[in-house]
Amino acid sequence: MPCLTPRTLATLALAIGLALTGCSPTPKPPQKGPSEVGIITLTPQPQTLTSELPGRTKAWMSAQIRPQVSGIVKQRLFTEGSEVKAGDALYKLDPAPYQATYAQAKASAAETKATLKSAQLKAKRYVELAKIDAISQQDNEDAQASLYSAEAAYQAAQANVESARINLNHTTITAPITGRIEASSVTPGALVTASQDSVLTTVQQLDPLYVDITQSSTDVLRLKRQLADGTLVGADKDSVKIDLLLEDGSHYGHAGQLQFSAASVSESTGSVTLRAVVPNPEGLLLPGMYVRAVVTEAIDPQALLVPQRAVTRSHSGATSVLVVIDDKVEQRLVSIERSVGNQWWVSSGLSAGDQVIVEGGQKVRIGDAVSSVTIQPAAGPAAVATN
Structure with missing residues (x-):
């Protein structure tokens, strides 16, 4: 038997180990569980549905001031940009021509009043004379006709007095509404004419304000269909609040109220106009401002x-x-x-x-x-x- 060296024994042991390893079964990876x-x-x-729509503010009331009689401006009686009240005097026109016309009308009325008094006495006297045949029937009828003519002349004279008085009063131009007054387009000494095209100034009431909002007719049609098929429930018009986002992105502190929706679609823009009323106690909003209005449209109950x-x-x-x-x-x-x-x-x-x-x-x-x-x-x- 040949002698085995230590090196040979080591090699033989390694080979036997590898053989035994090759005969062992390969282990399976662990099964991964559900993720x-x-x-x-x-x-x-229930969910309230809203739309954010573009809009512009508009004065609650706006009055363009024009003269109702012609004349020379004598005084401007307001400070531009200030608050005025209804009835406040804004301009004073030269009253002299209208004072003269008023005085003439009163004198004419006094004259016709005297003529009427004479006609009344004559007609009364002729009635009595006609009863005793002291005058002809024709004379009596002429006296009665003269009375009717005098009465009509007096009424016309009274109307002329009233017209002259009104024109005289119109030489003082007053504010028709309460609000903020804009710049004046005329100065003292300027000639103005009755019902001229150009305005003297404008007064605007700014509290509250209107907000005119536009919504596309496509969105309106979609909403109406969803309301009709019961998908959505219409919000109560009286409880619909309007929240405003200003041009700088901030929220306006006062909620508005939806007032009405236009009954027609604009042919040029394809949109419907909604109008809301918004309080403006601090005067933060001005007419013509661009805003974004968050409008409550409907409620989805499911x-x-x-x-x-x-x-x-x-x-x-x-x-x-x-x-x-x-x-x-x-x-x-x-x-x-x-x-x-x-x-x-x-x-x-x-x-x-x-x-x-x-x-x-x-x-x-x-x-x-x-x-x-x-x-x-x-x-x-x-x-x-x-x-």
Whole structure:
């Protein structure tokens, strides 16, 4: 028997070890369990729907001041940009010509009054004389006709007096409404004419203010259809509040009230005009300002809201969510109407009771088995659906 060296024995032991290792079964990797995902269960809830629409402010009342008689401006009696009250004197025209006309009218009236008095006495006397045949019937009738003529002349003279008085009063031009007065277009010494085209100044009442809001006829038609088929419930007109966003993005501190909606569509813009009334006690708003109006449109009594993080959008623009059905992942195409805070209002594609994946959706594929964990939505202030 040959002698085995230590080196030979080591090599032989290594070979035997490798052979034994090759005969052992290969261990299987551990089975992966279902992925854990966070879900919410959809529950219908009433939701107020609003739209953010463009609008412009407009004075509650606006009066353009024009002269009602012609004359020379003697005085301007107001400070430009100040507040005036209805009846305050704004301009004084030269009254001299109208004072003379008024005096002449009164004198003429006095003359016709005297003529009337004489005609009355003569007619009365002729009636008595006619009874005893002291005068002819013709003379009596002539006296009565003269009386009627004198009465008419006196009434005309009285009307002339009143007209002259009115014209004299119109030499003082007064404010027809209470409000803020703008710059004057004339100075003392200027000649103005009755009912001229150019205005002397303008007075505007700024509290409250109108806000004229425009909404596309397409949106109006969609809303009316949803109201007609019962999808939405119309908001009570008397309770519809209007919130304003100013040009700098800040919220206006006073809510407005919807007053009316126009009955026709503008052919040039394809929009419908809504009018709201907004308080303006501090005078912050001025006519012509651009604002964004948040208008309450309707109420969805069975609204389904989905967190925005649960919704994905494809390259084609289709929106979808992942739902769990029988512990497996499925995809649902959904229609999104508008945002509600950090959620989407879903109009189709989902139903009450659906379990929507809101966490862990990026780790699973359609058809995967999953383990669901209910996520409690974060509490927060109530939001409205804004278009």
